[in-house]
Amino acid sequence: MGSGIEVEHLGKDFGGQTAVDDVSFTVAPGTVLALLGPNGAGKTTTVSMLSTLLQPDRGTARICGFDVRDRSHDVRRIISLTGQFAALDEALTGRENLTLFGELNGLSRSAARTRADELLGYFDLTDAARKRVGKYSGGMRRRIDIACGLIVRPQVVFLDEPTTGLDPRSRMGVWNLVRALRSEGVTTVLTTQYLEEADELSDRIVVIDHGTVVAEGTADELKTQVADTYCEIQCARVADVSRAATGLAFTLGLSVTRVGDTDDRIALAARDGAATVAAAAGFLADAGIEVTDIRLARPSLDQVFVALTGGDAHADPQRRGRHAAAGPAAAS
Numbered sequence: 001m002g003s004g005i006e007v008e009h010l011g012k013d014f015g016g017q018t019a020v021d022d023v024s025f026t027v028a029p030g031t032v033l034a035l036l037g038p039n040g041a042g043k044t045t046t047v048s049m050l051s052t053l054l055q056p057d058r059g060t061a062r063i064c065g066f067d068v069r070d071r072s073h074d075v076r077r078i079i080s081l082t083g084q085f086a087a088l089d090e091a092l093t094g095r096e097n098l099t100l101f102g103e104l105n106g107l108s109r110s111a112a113r114t115r116a117d118e119l120l121g122y123f124d125l126t127d128a129a130r131k132r133v134g135k136y137s138g139g140m141r142r143r144i145d146i147a148c149g150l151i152v153r154p155q156v157v158f159l160d161e162p163t164t165g166l167d168p169r170s171r172m173g174v175w176n177l178v179r180a181l182r183s184e185g186v187t188t189v190l191t192t193q194y195l196e197e198a199d200e201l202s203d204r205i206v207v208i209d210h211g212t213v214v215a216e217g218t219a220d221e222l223k224t225q226v227a228d229t230y231c232e233i234q235c236a237r238v239a240d241v242s243r244a245a246t247g248l249a250f251t252l253g254l255s256v257t258r259v260g261d262t263d264d265r266i267a268l269a270a271r272d273g274a275a276t277v278a279a280a281a282g283f284l285a286d287a288g289i290e291v292t293d294i295r296l297a298r299p300s301l302d303q304v305f306v307a308l309t310g311g312d313a314h315a316d317p318q319r320r321g322r323h324a325a326a327g328p329a330a331a332s
Contacts, residue, residue: 236292249268
């Protein structure tokens with residue numbers, strides 16, 4: 001039986017309002033899927049249905065082949081779910097929390113203690129093992145919470161905005177955890193509002209807005225979908241920018257855009273990649289225009305996000321999926 005996830009036409013309503021509408025996607029075994037979207041997009045509701053916390057109103061979902069409705073007990077046995085807030089007993093130490101979770105999950109006392117010590121070392125919490133969790137920092141609490149979800153080795157892990165509120169060092173620790181889970185063959189679903197997090201960690205991204213999937217693919221595929229690669233040029237003198245832009249547009253026949261109102265940079269479409277850069281560099285050299293930088297660039301995931309969702313969780317639903325240009329004009 002495979003360890004992937006299959007979601008087909010999933011839907012959920014609350015009080016007559018649709019929270020998730022006809023959501024479909026698959027997650028290959030041992031890969032990381034990022035559910036990306038603004039606040040209120042439906043990410044947490046989707047994860048809650050996949051982890052059996054909520055019953056879907058429509059559609060089907062299978063975790064490792066088990067239907068989340070009919071085989072919910074089997075699903076819970078093979079998954080780990082970490083929410084946005086740590087569910088820990090603050091009066092217990094870190095080691096006691098882990099040991100308790102282990103016993104509640106069917107491990108013997110000795111096995112639970114052994115696994116607790118393994119996870120404390122893995123999450124760099126050995127020195128804090130005997131400290132009450134109520135004294136932990138935010139980053140330490142998040143790490144111990146995730147560790148509790150891994151006390152019994154899961155086949156599928158759901159991480160619902162695991163780095164919300166964490167300092168940069170703690171965020172890096174969670175990022176390293178996600179990479180480690182992938183290397184161990186664990187299927188991971190990561191919900192996040194952080195674009196660089198999805199870009200850095202995921203094998204595939206599903207963008208959700210207003211409860212609907214508006215785009216799906218790898219980070220590179222989404223960037224290509226929104227806009228082409230472009231060539232960005234930084235002139236040594238701001239006074240040369242207008243002349244460079246006009247000359248490049250006339251010579252190469254490409255759209256050239258000023259980047260910023262008073263900036264020293266311009267950008268032009270570069271569908272031919274390095275050949276466009278070479279042609280632009282040749283023209284600038286012949287024209288005696290000195291440049292300090294010339295490079296190929298692609299739209300950032302930030303630009304993709306804005307183009308696909310309007311950049312606002314409360315944006316007009318008619319804007320969903322609109323592929324606005326996010327190339328040279330938006331480059332920075």
